[in-house]
Amino acid sequence: MLAVGGYLLYALVFSDSLTYYYTVSELMEQAEAKYDQSVRVSGEVVEGSVDWNADDIVLSFEIGDGSGTLPAVYRHSMPDGFTEGKGVLLEGKYRSDGVFHASKIMMSCPSKYESGN
């Protein structure tokens, strides 16, 4: 039991088997090395960049962190609370086409007990 617990602790704290997360500029810096790897990237949804194609269910937008912007696509409808200027965390893969293909979008959302303001 202790051995299993110890291994789990080691794996979680030190190993690389978890999903790393980066800021937009960190990811852009090491872009090629990170192609097609499952990563998370955080940034703000750039004002005016959001485009929703309802017929094909494609949400495209850009996220930025002040020093760079990253184009992203998400093949689902807009998640709740997704608005321009809001901090988001994308999970997915950065492809060689220079676009981040997000499989999951998480808001830097308020806890469920606090209203969003």
Place this chain on the structure above:
Amino acid sequence: MVDIGRTALLLALTASIYSSIVPIVAIRRGYPRFILSARNGLLAAFALYTLAMGAMLHALLTNDFSIDLVAQHSSRDLPVAYKISALYAHRTGSLFFWGWLISLFAVILVWQKRDRLRDIMPYGIAILAAILAFFLGLTALVGDIFARNPFPLLDGQGLNPRLQNPGMLIHPPLLFVAYAAFSMVFAFAMGSLLRGIPGSEWVPGIRRWALLGWCALGLGNVVGAWWAYGELGWGGYWVWDSVENASFMPWLLATALLHSMALQRKRNYLTLWTMGLIVSTFAFTLFSPFVTQGGIASELHGFGGTPIVPYLGIALLVILMASPGILIAKRAQLRDASRPSSLLSREGAFLLTNIVLVAIAGVTLLLTATPKLRDLLDRPASVDRIWFDYACGSMLLVLVFLMGVCPLVGWRKSSAKALLRQLAYPLVPCVIGAIAVFATGIGNWYAVAAIVCGLPLMTILSEWVRGTRARHRTKGENLFVAFPQLIWSNRPRYGGFVVHIGIIMITVGVLGSSMYDAEKEITMHPGDQATIKEYTVIYRGLDHRDEMVYDTATGRPLSGKAITEADVTIKRGDSTVCNMAPDLNRWAKSSELVPEPAIRSTPADDLFSSLRAYDLGDGSATLHILVNPLVMWLWVGGGFMLLGGIIAFWPERRQKKEVQSITEREGPP
């Protein structure tokens, strides 16, 4: 009113500080009379706290927007029930409410033990008063609950639309009832321990408080999942979010606690372990606000925390440092009177159950804290939910299986052969069922579920059949009388079985909905059709109703919402299954669109539809449709958990010696 409330709160703080010091002085200096004075201090603190609570409720109900809490979370158009719930939508407000429950429960506990107050309660009163003083300090001084709002306001910002749901009226209070009840367990146990009373004497005295806490917490978690499922619009009910885990971990520990207390009561075994669980359950109730208030700010809850967080951290540290010391110092009182002669016994099975429960809580804690640990190491990374699903899910299945084995093992010592023989009867039909399921090709996971869930179900049912028939034979009771009589004859035991059936139902619901759900996200134009599993989805069009109230001068929306509803018909073959109308609403007081999913529930599956986007121009709608098998069993299982909890909680009548002797022979759960 506000000034009265604030003054009352400060006086309550003074009274509780007084009550937390006086008993200790009274004992050290030998003035036992002063213990009653400390008790009176606790009663006064409750009365003053209630006065402050009254002032706050008055402010909420009369829309006093000069108070920050009311301005932030309430508004004129809010229904009365939600105006009250605005109290615990606020961060300090939730602690305020929780603290008030602690003061209420403390008064009840002191009244319960009124005859032996001087013998057993002096330290208990001191601990209760100290906990209360901590909460009062947080709400009165650190995060001033009556804080003023400097600007005159005509209306408040309103309650988050997602919290305007019946589930959110009951989910938070249930958690706070549970947490307050666990403080009673902690204070009484710790107080008795410090007073030099052996564990065998005080454990039975707090069983019902622990049960109340456990039951409220379990139900609170189920209601929370139900709210997330019905309100949040993504079709799930659990994501291993740190906030969810924060209330799941104390539930696991409390479950272990109930079982170890049963063993302690019945066999005088595991006393030290029981005490350890009492301490850790209590510590986790403080860890919970530490998480929700942003203490382990993961990327999702990156608020940087409220000013309350450091104090919660310090309180946690104090408890975690002081308690082991006290436990070691008082270990003589926690010595077990007996040990089982073999681990292949019901004692051993209970112990294993306990270990698995604690292990699940430990792994959940580790996984929840990992992002924070990685942050500290400057190697940020996140933990995917698959880790939780595999690590915790597999251990939870082991636990459900153990529920089936446990009643088959005898007390003290059992032989492997006897156990296997006993196991064969319920296991054979399960295996046959599993093979049948496997052969029909419905799915392999259902086959696993049939064995894991079937075994405990068979064991419990065969136990009930045997007991009922025995009563029928020996007492000549009609079968319909014999069964309820059987349940009533040993309520802790049979209440526990009813809870187990609830857990089995929840397991079935979780397995069904997570293994075999089907989902589709599609943009449809009026008249379009789509298929999902055996269902045909027909989209008929949009219905838009503006129910907002506008300011006549500026044209700005003041209150209410604009509803956009998709008209959907679901068919199976040629017959209509149902019509569904999922909404996507714009609220006057919220910047974002809030979906209101539509759900059709049956025991076999749920149809879940959510309107994700729409275009009023061409009438098209983007719909998210899911078929979730067996979800209803989660809520039914929650109901069984409550029912079993009530049965086990029901007071035992002391004069019934005859019944007592029968149950004595059959043993507790």
